[in-house]
Amino acid sequence: xxxxxxxxxxxxxxxxxxxPPTHLKHTPIFMLPYEHFDGCYAxxxxxxxxxIGLAQWRNEDDPNAISAKTWRHxxxxxxxxxxxxxxxxxxxxxxxxxxxxxxRGETTAKFPEKTFEHQNEPLELNMLGSFPKEFDCExxxxxxxxxxxxxxxxxxxxxxxxxxxxxxMEVDGEWLPLALKKGILQGNEIDYQWVSHRRVxxxxxxxxSAVIIxxxxxxxxxxxxxxxxxxxxxxxVSKIP
Numbered sequence: 568x569x570x571x572x573x574x575x576x577x578x579x580x581x582x583x584x585x586x587p588p589t590h591l592k593h594t595p596i597f598m599l600p601y602e603h604f605d606g607c608y609a610x611x612x613x614x615x616x617x618x619i620g621l622a623q624w625r626n627e628d629d630p631n632a633i634s635a636k637t638w639r640h641x642x643x644x645x646x647x648x649x650x651x652x653x654x655x656x657x658x659x660x661x662x663x664x665x666x667x668x669x670x671r672g673e674t675t676a677k678f679p680e681k682t683f684e685h686q687n688e689p690l691e692l693n694m695l696g697s698f699p700k701e702f703d704c705e706x707x708x709x710x711x712x713x714x715x716x717x718x719x720x721x722x723x724x725x726x727x728x729x730x731x732x733x734x735x736m737e738v739d740g741e742w743l744p745l746a747l748k749k750g751i752l753q754g755n756e757i758d759y760q761w762v763s764h765r766r767v768x769x770x771x772x773x774x775x776s777a778v779i780i781x782x783x784x785x786x787x788x789x790x791x792x793x794x795x796x797x798x799x800x801x802x803x804v805s806k807i808p
Contacts (some may be wrong), residue, residue: 571692581603596694602616604685655684665713675692676691736793761795763799
C-alpha cells in the first residue's frame with residue numbers, strides 16, 4: 568500500500584508519474600493526490616497534491632505551525648512559490664482541512680465518493696506523521712472560524728440543502744393577522760413588526776429581531792415576507808425579547 572493513500576484508479580497515475588517530493592520544508596501529515604479532482608483543470612493541472620502538515624515557515628518562535636499547501640509541478644519541477652488559488656481549490660482545501668483535523672480516525676482520513684469533483688471512488692489517506700500536542704490549543708480557534716463560516720453560509724442562503732434561490736413573497740397589510748389566525752405564524756401581532764429592508768441587518772446584529780423565513784416544501788426557495796414599494800421594502804421580522 569502506498570504510504571500516502573489507499574491506491575485507486577483515480578490516484579495511481581499521480582502517484583506513479585509525480586512521486587511527492589521529500590526535500591521541501593513543508594512536512595505533510597496528510598497528503599492527497601489531487602490531480603484527478605482539480606475541478607475544471609482535472610487531468611490538465613500542475614497542482615498534483617494538496618496537504619496539511621508542518622509549515623515551511625516554522626522556526627524557534629513557532630516550531631509547531633500547521634499549514635495547508637497545494638503542491639504544484641510546473642515546468643517539470645516542484646514549485647516553492649506561493650500562488651493565487653482558483654476558488655474551487657480554496658473550498659477543497661477547507662474540506663480537506665476539516666476532515667483531516669476533525670473527522671479523521673486514529674491513522675487514516677476517509678473521503679466518501681463525490682467529496683471532490685470527478686471523485687467516483689472513496690479515498691482513504693494514511694497519516695504520515697502526528698499533529699504536535701501544542702496544536703491542540705489551536706483547535707477551538709479553528710472550530711470558531713468554521714462555525715463562523717457556517718453562520719455566513721446560512722445567512723446568504725447556503726446550508727445543508729444547498730444554494731437556495733432568494734425570492735421575496737409580497738403580501739398586503741391583511742396577511743399578518745390572517746397568517747396568525749390560520750396558524751402559519753405563531754403568537755400575536757404584537758410579536759412581529761415591519762422593518763425597512765435597510766434596517767434588517769442592523770436589527771438582527773443587535774439581537775432585536777429575526778427575519779421570518781418560511782420555506783416551501785422542497786426547501787429550494789427562501790421567502791422573506793415583504794410589503795410596500797420596491798425601493799422602500801418592509802420586511803416582516805419577529806421581535807426578540
